[in-house]
Amino acid sequence: MYKFFFLINPVSGGGQGKVIHKFLPEIMESMDFKSDDWKAEFTRKEGMDEQILNALASTETLIAVGGDGTVSSVFSIMLSSEYASRVQIGLIPLGTGNDLARVLGLYKPFVDRGLLYLVRRLLLAKSRPFDIWMVNGKYALANYFSAGIDARIAHDFNHDRATGVISSNSVVANKLHYVKRFFADRAYYLKSGRISMIDRDSEFVENMDLTGHKTVIVGNIPSFASGANPFFKSDMADGYLEVVCVPNMLNFLLAIAMGGVPVLGYFLKKYLLKSRKVRSLTLDLADNEYIQLDGEDLSGKVGSRVKIDFATQVRMLSLEE
Known part of the structure; x- marks a missing residue:
């Protein structure tokens, strides 16, 4: 051993x-x-x-x-x-x-x-508990899941890398190409969508129509898209996911750019983005919707209905107390 x-x-x-x-x-x-x-x-x-x-x-x-x-x-x-x-x-x-x-x-x-x-x-390093979630009974969710503009960007980025449009493995070059894809895909929105969320008391079910939204982001950790944090009081070992439904480009940009700013980020996430804590959720999306899981493109691989439930808890080595 x-x-x-x-x-x-x-x-x-x-x-x-x-x-x-x-x-x-x-x-x-x-x-x-x-x-x-x-x-x-x-x-x-x-x-x-x-x-x-x-x-x-x-x-x-x-x-x-x-x-x-x-x-x-x-x-x-x-x-x-x-x-x-x-x-x-x-x-x-x-x-x-x-x-x-x-x-x-x-x-x-x-x-x-x-x-x-x-x-x-x-x-x-010492280890700490860490939640793992399951997507459609098959895929592990550790960081985040999303459907919408950011998933479209991830899809196009991965396509460009696979077809040789991106010829470098440089982290800086990859990030610059992500910016390029953002401007190319900035008009994208969810053609249809509905989310059903079971809240933290496991009793109330909230339903929302996501048609026309820019994206829906489901987070397990307080970091998204290279360090942004659109989630309100996220905890990676509390048995809850944080869900942010983003209706327009302004809110999306604020979530990415201002979520980590003290005080301002607090009010932004609590009152404007309205981050929700949930125990499980179901998403019904268009058949051809763009989907990403932990930064990887899952478009066309999970179907139009996505169900996310708690799976297990593991121990992760961490330098954070």
């Missing part, structure tokens, strides 16, 4: 995963870990689910090295296995948004002090 198992996405962050893999032996030896205390593998496109399952079965702590999508793949496998209560999960952020790393206190040390410093800190 390994103390640590590193699953490394070799292409994330412009290939920085390969740098981590190269220096891991030196780092682990400097911290008095023996060679049989840990293992590192590059993720594989083919057979990745089996690879994750084997890693979970052979370690006390699995560390995903990559973007939010890499760790989300781990969570999805944990939903259908017995390892949620036994294996701790760590994250070394090499993606574009890195929203989960931000709320776990991992992103700032990474930016300020570098990857190697973060690895050393993470290996000594």
Whole structure:
């Protein structure tokens, strides 16, 4: 049984995963870990689910090295296995948004002090509880889910990357391309939609017509779209989701730009955006609606009805108290 198992996405962050893999032996030896205390593998496109399952079965702590999508793949496998209560999960952020790393206190040390410093800190970190949700009984939701303009942007970004329009793996280049996609897709809105939410008392069901809205955002963590926070008093381990239904572009821009501003952000999220705490929800959308889950494009993969329920709680390594 390994103390640590590193699953490394070799292409994330412009290939920085390969740098981590190269220096891991030196780092682990400097911290008095023996060679049989840990293992590192590059993720594989083919057979990745089996690879994750084997890693979970052979370690006390699995560390995903990559973007939010890499760790989300781990969570999805944990939903259908017995390892949620036994294996701790760590994250070394090499993606574009890195929203989960931000709320776990991992992103700032990474930016300020570098990857190697973060690895050393993470290996000594304590874990904290973290909610995982299930989308249509299949997909794990760790960070957020959305349908609308932001999901359309994510879809077009992923299409551009897959077709070679984006030729760089640079985080900065990716963010600049996201801005370009925003201006290209700014007129998009939900053609039809309805949401049914069970509130925090598990008694009252609230229904809303979302037709014509710019987006609906469902959050598990207080970070969205590379650090924005449109949610009111979000907590990643309280058994609740935060739901923000955004009717127009002005509200969308305010949510992204002003949500984290003290005082102003508080009133914005409570009274203008009206963030709601819910235990579960059902979304009925148009058949061709754009959908994203933890930054990954799910358009056309989950159908027009989306149901989100609590799944389990895991332990995440965190540098936040």
